[in-house]
Amino acid sequence: MLNRHAISEYYPGCRIAPGAGAVRIELSGDWTLAVLEKVYAALPTSRELPRSAQAPEIDLARLQMLDTAGALALVSFRESIGGAAARFINVRPEHQILLDEVARAALAAAEATPRSQPIADFVRRFVSALTAISRDAISLTMFLGETAAALGRVIVRPSKFRGTAFIHQIQMTGLTAVPIVSLVCFLIGGVIMQQGARQLRNFGAETLAIDMLGILSLREVGVILAAVMVAGRSASAFTAQIGTMKMREEIDAMRTLGIDPIETLVVPRILALIVALPLLVFIADIMCLAGGAVMSKIYLALDTPIFLQRLNAAVTAKHFYVGLIKAPFVALVIGLVGCLEGLRVTGSAESVGTQVTAAVVKAIFLVLVLDAIFAIFLSASGF
Amino acid sequence: MEPGTDQQTASLANGGKEAYAIRLRGLTKRIGSQLIFENLNLDVFRGEVLAVAGGSGAGKSVLLRTILGLMPFQAGSIEVLGSDLSTVEGEERTSIERRWGVLFQDGALFSSLTVLQNVQVPMREHLNLPLKTMNELARLKIAMAGLPANAAHKFPSELSGGMRKRAGLARALALDPDIVFLDEPTSGLDPIGAAAFDRLIRNLQQTLGLTVYMITHDLDSIFAVCDRVAVLADKRIVREGSPRELVQNPGHPWVREYFCGERARLIEKAS
Numbered sequence: 001m002l003n004r005h006a007i008s009e010y011y012p013g014c015r016i017a018p019g020a021g022a023v024r025i026e027l028s029g030d031w032t033l034a035v036l037e038k039v040y041a042a043l044p045t046s047r048e049l050p051r052s053a054q055a056p057e058i059d060l061a062r063l064q065m066l067d068t069a070g071a072l073a074l075v076s077f078r079e080s081i082g083g084a085a086a087r088f089i090n091v092r093p094e095h096q097i098l099l100d101e102v103a104r105a106a107l108a109a110a111e112a113t114p115r116s117q118p119i120a121d122f123v124r125r126f127v128s129a130l131t132a133i134s135r136d137a138i139s140l141t142m143f144l145g146e147t148a149a150a151l152g153r154v155i156v157r158p159s160k161f162r163g164t165a166f167i168h169q170i171q172m173t174g175l176t177a178v179p180i181v182s183l184v185c186f187l188i189g190g191v192i193m194q195q196g197a198r199q200l201r202n203f204g205a206e207t208l209a210i211d212m213l214g215i216l217s218l219r220e221v222g223v224i225l226a227a228v229m230v231a232g233r234s235a236s237a238f239t240a241q242i243g244t245m246k247m248r249e250e251i252d253a254m255r256t257l258g259i260d261p262i263e264t265l266v267v268p269r270i271l272a273l274i275v276a277l278p279l280l281v282f283i284a285d286i287m288c289l290a291g292g293a294v295m296s297k298i299y300l301a302l303d304t305p306i307f308l309q310r311l312n313a314a315v316t317a318k319h320f321y322v323g324l325i326k327a328p329f330v331a332l333v334i335g336l337v338g339c340l341e342g343l344r345v346t347g348s349a350e351s352v353g354t355q356v357t358a359a360v361v362k363a364i365f366l367v368l369v370l371d372a373i374f375a376i377f378l379s380a381s382g383f
Numbered sequence: 384m385e386p387g388t389d390q391q392t393a394s395l396a397n398g399g400k401e402a403y404a405i406r407l408r409g410l411t412k413r414i415g416s417q418l419i420f421e422n423l424n425l426d427v428f429r430g431e432v433l434a435v436a437g438g439s440g441a442g443k444s445v446l447l448r449t450i451l452g453l454m455p456f457q458a459g460s461i462e463v464l465g466s467d468l469s470t471v472e473g474e475e476r477t478s479i480e481r482r483w484g485v486l487f488q489d490g491a492l493f494s495s496l497t498v499l500q501n502v503q504v505p506m507r508e509h510l511n512l513p514l515k516t517m518n519e520l521a522r523l524k525i526a527m528a529g530l531p532a533n534a535a536h537k538f539p540s541e542l543s544g545g546m547r548k549r550a551g552l553a554r555a556l557a558l559d560p561d562i563v564f565l566d567e568p569t570s571g572l573d574p575i576g577a578a579a580f581d582r583l584i585r586n587l588q589q590t591l592g593l594t595v596y597m598i599t600h601d602l603d604s605i606f607a608v609c610d611r612v613a614v615l616a617d618k619r620i621v622r623e624g625s626p627r628e629l630v631q632n633p634g635h636p637w638v639r640e641y642f643c644g645e646r647a648r649l650i651e652k653a654s
Contacts, residue, residue: 033559040516067591068523098590101586101590104526106522109526110532347540348539350495351540
């Protein structure tokens with residue numbers, strides 16, 4: 001068995017020796033993984049064997065090295081030319097042990113080979129993808145209920161509330177998001193102003209771009225941009241934090257210690273987001289308008305006092321409130337999705353990655369859906 | 384029972400040029416300012432099952448990782464299957480790596496692949512086989528490692544600890560290695576599972592003619608499957624010999640504590 005992987009000095013060979021009685025198949029050389037192609041090439045098919053009343057005998061006297069791959073080839077060859085009736089003869093004891101073990105294992109392996117059913121599999125995948133949406137909706141609703149119940153328990157017994165975690169989460173989701181949200185909103189405010197003015201110039205109504213900027217920013221753009229940024233930053237962070245804890249069985253440990261993970265992990269995060277997002281939306285609104293003001297000075301050559309005067313005439317507090325009222329609901333959805341996907345993490349590290357991706361995609365999708373519902377509802381009710 | 388000694392002499396007789404599977408000479412290793420091994424010598428003969436025992440923190444895992452080339456060492460030589468590992472590189476090094484298989488403590492299976500694909504990884508990497516043959520071979524290895532056939536399409540996260548170890552062993556055996564390294568193969572298994580794993584190792588070792596190097600501190604395993612034990616303490620191998628020899632003549636305080644303590648006596652009595 002030495003040097004099994006070195007290039008074989010003895011290529012596998014096969015000779016058919018027609019005898020008086022049974023056909024004798026004499027094998028020689030090394031029958032190993034390194035020369036497996038030659039092994040299969042050397043073996044005759046059952047048609048190449050001379051016809052004989054008796055099952056053939058396989059003579060292994062001149063076989064040199066044998067490993068599991070070679071033994072498997074031999075065992076399946078024996079099957080193909082007559083099963084158990086075909087015998088191995090002149091087998092060395094160490095080869096015999098290997099052949100027996102491989103024959104036993106090959107039998108066990110062959111028992112449950114799953115048959116592939118491409119059409120059925122396709123239908124199954126298609127149906128499960130369709131029902132996944134409704135399953136998601138159901139589990140999100142159930143999770144909302146669980147969180148509400150936990151929130152109720154916290155309100156009844158305020159000592160259960162994790163104040164430190166709450167403040168920490170406000171800092172992580174709110175304060176640290178201020179620079180990026182400000183920058184993005186400033187740029188988009190400028191872009192809206194510039195594009196609006198350019199299109200409206202055709203009608204000689206350039207200054208109406210300021211009206212458009214004011215209403216659009218306060219009602220839609222500020223809240224959507226802030227929410228999308230937060231969904232990208234915080235939903236993913238929630239999933240990763242809770243998911244890692246789930247993977248390391250920390251969540252299970254909490255349960256056995258009598259600590260409710262929903263109360264300790266989910267409630268502070270969601271409440272923090274509900275507080276932080278409206279504040280972020282306010283900053284986002286201001287930055288959008290500031291971006292518009294700068295652009296109007298550059299592009300329309302309007303001084304800032306005139307811009308503000310125009311803005312004051314166009315925008316009322318109502319528009320600001322319409323944008324702001326969406327923020328807590330959007331925050332609730334982002335927090336719920338982030339935490340729920342975290343709790344769905346299973347044993348492997350890979351599933352943390354999968355769930356984080358799912359959390360961000362679902363959170364952004366739901367933010368936009370919720371915004372559309374609000375837009376229809378609010379304009380129908382006259383705001 | 385004294386398993387394997389006859390086999391060992393047999394392999395010594397017909398092996399000739401390469402009686403040693405692994406040979407460490409004067410191995411010195413430090414991590415930072417801490418000296419881990421000083422002038423450590425160890426021989427592993429072909430076809431034997433060697434257990435490396437030692438207290439926690441004695442450096443059993445570090446020694447294994449050093450032999451495998453996962454950690455550097457400062458002085459001495461490591462010879463595996465007749466070639467000095469510090470001098471071989473590239474192709475030659477790969478050809479030696481193909482001749483050993485490693486079972487890590489928790490299997491170290493790739494979590495994004497099924498058991499079948501895990502076992503096929505070394506085959507895909509080193510050989511050019513048709514898919515059908517690879518499937519057959521991988522299924523064979525999975526069955527030889529004692530896993531049910533339906534485990535082949537499961538992911539590592541769907542398996543129990545014992546099954547993960549068996550799957551890891553199947554992957555270690557994928558290329559029909561000469562040497563198998565096992566890192567605490569029975570830790571974390573219940574006594575029945577551990578005994579079954581011991582039997583499996585013994586069985587495979589005899590069928591495939593393997594050399595087994597295993598880290599363990601499971602006394603049951605040592606008495607059940609090991610031909611020899613090497614004890615790591617005081618930065619070197621302090622004792623080598625068959626389990627029985629070490630029981631009769633410990634010669635080192637740790638060995639005495641280990642082999643002649645309360646638990647060892649219970650096992651002795653039972654056997």
